[in-house]
Amino acid sequence: MPNVTFIEHDGTVHTVEAELGATVMETALKNDVSSIVAECGGGCTCATCMVYVDDAWSALVGPPSADEEYQLDSAFEVKPTSRLSCQIKITEALDGLIVRTPAYQGR
Amino acid sequence: MSDIIKTDVLIIGAGPVGLFAVFELGLLDIKAHLVDILDKVGGQCAELYPEKPIYDIPGIPLITGHGLSEALMEQIKPFHPTFHLGEMVTTIENIGDPLFRVTTDTGKTFECKSVVIAAGGGSFQPKRPPIAGIEPYEDKSVFYAVRKMENFRGKDIMIVGGGDSALDWTLNLQPIAKRLTLVHRRDDFRGAPDSVNKMRALVAAGSMDLRIGQVSELEGADGQLAAASVKDKDGAVTRVACDAMLPFFGLTMKLGPVADWGLEMDGELVKVDVSTFESNRPGIFAIGDINTYPGKLKLILSGFHEGALMSQRVHHYIHPEKRLVFQYTTSSTSLQKKLGVA
Secondary structure: OOEEEEEOOOOOEEEEEOOOOOEHHHHHHHOOOOOOOOOOOOOOOOOOOEEEEOHHHHHHHOOOOHHHHHHHOOOOOOOOOEEEHHHOEOOHHHOOEEEEOOOOOOO | OOOEEEOOEEEEOOOHHHHHHHHHHHHOOOOEEEEEOOOOOOOHHHHOOOOOEEOOEOOEOOEEHHHHHHHHHHHHHHHOOEEEEOOOEEEEEEEEOOEEEEEEOOOOEEEEOEEEEOOOOOEEEEOOOOOOOOHHHEOOOEOOOOOOHHHHOOOEEEEEOOOHHHHHHHHHHHHHOOEEEEEEOOOOOOOOHHHHHHHHHHHHOOOOEEEEOEEEEEEEEOOEEEEEEEEOOOOOEEEEEOOEEEEOOOEEEEOHHHHHOOOOEEOOEEEOOOOOOEOOOOOEEEOHHHEEOOOOOOOHHHHHHHHHHHHHHHHHHHOOOOOOOOOOOOOOHHHHHHOOOO
């Protein structure tokens, strides 16, 4: 199974196994990455699961969809590498993915 | 202070579970009023996923959040519930055995024999931007809603956000502002196209300012804002004079006043008896996502079940003299009369 590394704002690092086809958000919740809130449960409607994709992975992960970009309007400290983790699906190609979490998800 | 509104039951929360509770209570001749902080019914179904599919409502392979709210409103029509939207219940006081006096943040007062908390994840409240030192300005010069437009007349107003709320208030307040600045993180707006066009025309005419960036710092004293710094995507900072700010970043769920009602809680959830869904305060019930008990699942269908069982117990409080005979809507003429189909 592919690995994903979450680096939280306070420096806590979680390297965890991710199920193929699951989302990065689901992977975070399953592994108690507490800075992913995911209030809407993965519907791309709340912007409380934002991550910063590591620069080395940003191109491979790709940009947000128009809908997701719109949701990012209600997130804070949005950067060019910001994505909503519920919208990133784990594939073999993403084995080793590194994402960072913001200090504040709006709640 | 308005007159006291008397009802059998007050339901807090008009999401799917609160709505269906009206049905189950109604079949037992129990009248309900509902209070919800949102300006529409449907709760999370309306606010978080109106267009998203729900696949696990029994007998309905696929329905959207909006569709489910609509269907429930149709289903509860025979019971004529009264809705109080855009309000939040703040206090629940025992004044009898059981009789409650319930107040809302807009000053309404209810008297009821039972209270049903169907508040889901709590109350939807505006997201607060993580700008250092914003707290002293809140409700003095930083506002998350416009209560009275007149309070903004002649002010340097900064509105932050890119959705309909930000655009609507930009268009409403621009004519009475000294100067209005709209700040959004990107030069693309997903609000209604007509509002976007109107805003762009005002900018082109020099009647307001549009800045692309994120607010990074506030200046002022004693809660009175004087200026805000806006950082663009290249990191350049511009200081903009403003004496009122309106950030619109959508809503988030907060537990809110539920924590102050003397209820036995498990974290942010109300503990209930599994046969009645009554809390530790007799006459106060909790159903749906807001409650917890061994084996609890946060499913809409669980909330529906909890509403049915809760109603049986509430019946004891509302009609203590009447024996409750269990009946089916399929075969009971009396239930069908209540539904207006017999």
